[in-house]
Amino acid sequence: MSQQPLVSIICLCYNHERFLRAALDSVLAQTYPNLEIIIVDDCSTDGSEGVIQEYLHKYPQLYFISTGHNRGNTAAFNIGWRASHGQFILDFATDDVLLPERVAQQVQHFQSLGPAYGVIYSDAEYISDDSVHLYLHSSKYKPAPDGNVFTDVLQRYFICPPTMLIRREVFEYLGGYDESLAYEDFDFWVRSARRFKYAYLPQVTTRRRLHNRSLSSAWYAKGNQLLASTVVVCEKAATLIAETNEREALASRLKYEARHAYLTGNRKEADRFLELLQQVAETPVLYRLISTLNKYKIDLGFLRTLYYKWRYRS
Template identity: 50%
Template sequence: MRCCWPCCCPAMACWGRPWPTRPALGWCCWAGWFISGLFGGRVVMLSPVSAPLVTIVALCYNHAPYLRPALDSIRAQTYPHLEVILVDDASTDGSAAILREYAAANPTWQLLLLPENLGNCRAFNQGLVRTRGEFVIDFATDDVLLPERVAKQVAAFQQLPGSYGVVYSDAELIDEQGRVMRRHFRRDRQGRILAPRPASGWVFADVLRRYFISTPTMLMRRATLEALGGYDETLAYEDFDFWVRASRDWEFYLLDEVTTQKRRHPQAMSRRGYRPHDPYLASTIKVCQKALLLCREAAERQALAERVRWEMHQAARWRSFAGAWELYQLLHKLRAVQLSDQLLGGALRVLRWF
C-alpha cells in the first residue's frame, strides 16, 4: 500500500492527486507519523499507538452554499486518525446530494440522512451514538476547520490531566463569502486578549456569569459527553447547557491559537434569540433553572444572578415580556433582586400578558 502523506514520504508522487483519488493511508505513515507542536516550550510527539481516535460529527441543516469548504476542511486535517460522520437534519436545499457525493468519495465516512428535522441537539446525539472516538468535535457545516485544528488540540489534551473535558481556542469570524471579519477574542497590539476574558481550569462560575467560549472551537472528551448523557434534547440549542453541566465536574482549557473559522450569516443560530415566543430564549431560561440546582457556593449563585439579570434585560428589550418575567422570578429564587430589578419587575407583571 502506497503512502499519500508527504509529511512522512515527501517523494510520493500521489500528493498531487485530487483528494478522492489518493490511495489510502499506508502503514509506513503510521510507522513514521508524528505531531509536532510547541506546548509550554516543549515539542509534543504522538506515536501511532498514543494517537487517539477523534470523531467529527459534521451536522448539516440547509448549509448547501457553505458545505464544500466545510467538508474540504475535514479532508485537509493534518491529523490522520479521524472518524467522520455526516449528519443531515432533513435539509431542503440540496445539501443531502452534496453529502452523498463526499461520502462516496470518502468510503470511511459514515452518512446519516435523517428523514425529519430533529433539531441540533437530537441530531447531534443521533450521530454521536454511532461513533467511538475518544475525543469529539461538534462541527456545524457552515464553519471551516483550519488544517492543524485537530492535531493541535489533541496535543494539548495529551499534556493535560484526565480531569479536563474540553479544549477550546480562538476563531476567525468570516462572512458569507469567507472573508475574515475579525477574531473571536479581541486583542491589544501585543496580542494579549482583551475581551471576552477567557478562563481555564474549573470554570463553572465563569460560564454562568458570561459568554467567552467560541462553541465551534471545542474539542470534547467523549467521557464528558457520555457522563452528561449527550446534549439535552429538550433544548433548542446546546452550548450554554453543555458548558454549565460539563464545567461542574470537568476542567476546561484555552489553547490560545486560531483553529477554526466561524461563519456569520443571517441563517446562523447565533443571530437569533430573545424575540417573542423564541425557543432559544425558553432554552436559556431552562438552563438557568438547571444551573441553580448545580450551584454549591454563594459566589456561584452570584455569578448566575448576573447572567439571569442580563438575560432578563435582553428579553425585555426585545419585548419577550413573558420570558423576562420568568427570569425575574428566578432572580427572586436567587435572592438577588435589586432596586432596578424591582422597577422592571413591576412593569413585567403587567406586560407579560401582552
C-alpha cells in the same frame, strides 16, 4: 509507537449546500492521522445530500447518517456521537471551516493535561457568508483561566462553540445534548463545567461563519424558543450552584436576561428570570421595578432601541 487516540468529527448538515464542499474539504485536509468522520444530514431540503453522496463516492472512509426527518441540531448531533467511537468528539457544523492543524493541535494539548480536563477550546476567525474576514474571537472575548470555569460560564460568554474538542466521557456523563432545548451551547457549558475542567488553546483553529440571518439576531424576538431555553438552563444552573461566587455569577446573568426579556416584550420569560433571581439573591430595587412594570404590561422597549441606535451609530 502507539497509535494516536481516535477523534470523531460529527459533521452536522442542514441546508448547507453552498458551504458544504469547503467544510468537508477542511475535514479531509486535517493533518491528524486517526479520524472517524461521520456526516449527519438533518433532512436538508436543498442540494446538500447530493453533495454528500458525491463525497461518499469519492471518499469511502466517510460514514453517513440521515436523521429520517428533520429533528433539529441537538437531536441530530446526539445521533452522530452515539454512533461514533472516538476518545475525543468534535461537533462540526458544515458551514464552518477547520484549519488543517486543528485536530492535531488540540489532541496534543489534551495529552499535556490530566484526565480531569474534559474540554479544550481555542480562538477562531469569524468570516462572512462570502468567506471574508470579519474579526477574531479573541479580539472581543477574553478566555477564562484554565481549570474550573463553572462561575465564568454562568456569568458571561467567552467560548467560541465550534472550536471545542470534547472528551468522550463528558458526553457519556451528560447523556449528550438536551434535546428539549432550542440550542445546546449554554446548557452544555453549565452542566459539563460543573464536573470537568476546561483549557484554552490560544491559536486560531477554526473559521466560523456568521450568516446575515444568524440565530443571535433573533434571540429576543417575541416567542423565540432560544430565550425560553435560556430560562430552562438558568433553572438548571440554580440547582448546581454551591458557592457564593457562583450564586453572584448566576444573579448577574439573570439580571441581564431579565432586562432584555422585559425590554423586548418577552413578559413570560422576564417573569421567570425575575422569579429565579429572587430565589438566588436579594433583588435590587431596579429589578423589583422591572417586575412591577412587566406585571402591568408597561412597555419601555423604546429605551433599548434608542440605546442600541446610540451605541452602534455610524
